[in-house]
Amino acid sequence: MQSDTLEHTIDEVRGKIHPRSVSGVFARWRVVFVFLTQLVFYGMPWLQWNGRQAVLFDLGARKFYLFGLVLWPQDVVYLAVLLVISALSLFLFTAVAGRLFCGYACPQTVYTEIFMWIERRVEGDRLARIRLDAAPWSLRKLRLKLAKHALWIVVAWWTGYTFIGYFAPIRDLGAALLALQLGPWQWFWMLFYGFATWGNAGFMREAVCKYMCPYARFQSVMVDPDTFVVTYDKGRGEPRGGRSRKADHRAAGLGDCVDCSLCVQVCPTGIDIRDGLQYLCIGCGACVDACDQVMGKMQYPAGLIRYTSQRAVQEGWSARQARARLLRPRVLIYAAIILALSAAFVASLALRSPLRVDVIRDRGVLAREVPGGMVENVYRLQLINTSDAPMRLHLAAGGLPGLAVHAERQTGPDILLEPYANRLVPVVIRAPAGAAAPGPHPIQVQARAQTPDGRLVERSEPSSFYMPD
């Protein structure tokens, strides 16, 4: 009941849109994208890889598992490059075909589609929903509203649960949830994300695209007259007006638009595409499907509303001529940059050393003389094995005659590093007293290992050795 009051309050503010359902080519593509995107989102956390979750942002351990790849905080540059590639891809798609992402893959669109599908199943199509909303409260109305919200809440909750499953192993979360033993942050994020899904897809819907989405505002700088957008062919459609199917509308001075308003009724953002390109259009193609059906019934050619460029409509170009302009310099430059960045990204990942070494000189411990006529300095080595196989490391040092490395709590300079391990290992480096003049001397600390596939991995890090007076 409370949610229904909320629904009415929001509807009063924004004017509720009851989009009519539509079938056609683009409606089918939207369904395909709903399935694909949700298959990836809901399915990914359940995939396993070498006995662990395949995709996991382990914030506690500060590791990001992505199938065979493990990214560490030191790899933040890879995430930055990924973000740049994603942003450029968005620019590319927008330059080619406007807001394709909004219409087919944006989570707001996808969840709104799912929630509207549930709404249609429970409350009926557009007219039935309008009548139900206008009707006084009755047992039937209460039953339908409760059923709809119960189904919405199940989807929203599962979405919230899946979301936290990207940050903590989802199989363990299930057991913890059943035992009501989730941590406070896990409860918070699951409920918050579920609530946001329920609110955005159930109530806010197109208002998010209209008033909150920044992409809608700056898309105008990313499209140009050759971009494919959903366009009403004014030259062909106007003057609009009703007519009988058999009438010769041209002789009557009418264009092809029969002014049936179906294109407006199916529009999820409630706009009339016949008013021209608007920033509220998310490019979903629902009006294209609706109008093509009307054109079919009237036995007019399809495509009064179609994906084409503004220039093509103005110049009266054919679809082929319009498509030829897709490969224009701007698009080719975006594509070339994305290709170059992606190639560099993949090559860099493939050549990435599975061993990382950082040498930290322990400034709290001064150089000291030890029995045997040796001088020792103390260091801490941060050793990271980014691979999924153990590594036996051999440590050595160079730069002064007679340098020897001893890892603490080890019998010699060899260290076993477990898969995906990040260890801080105290080591001492010794040199014969008198091997060098008093004062600091540059040295190199070397770590060498052989991976199970036979690859020799070697890292050399600079540091300094202090020789006392």
Ligand code: SF4
């Ligand atoms: S659906 Fe087509 S024919 Fe009907 S009003 Fe819209 S543009 Fe005109």
Ligand code: SF4
């Ligand atoms: S105008 Fe057409 S393409 Fe744009 S949002 Fe409305 S239905 Fe979708």
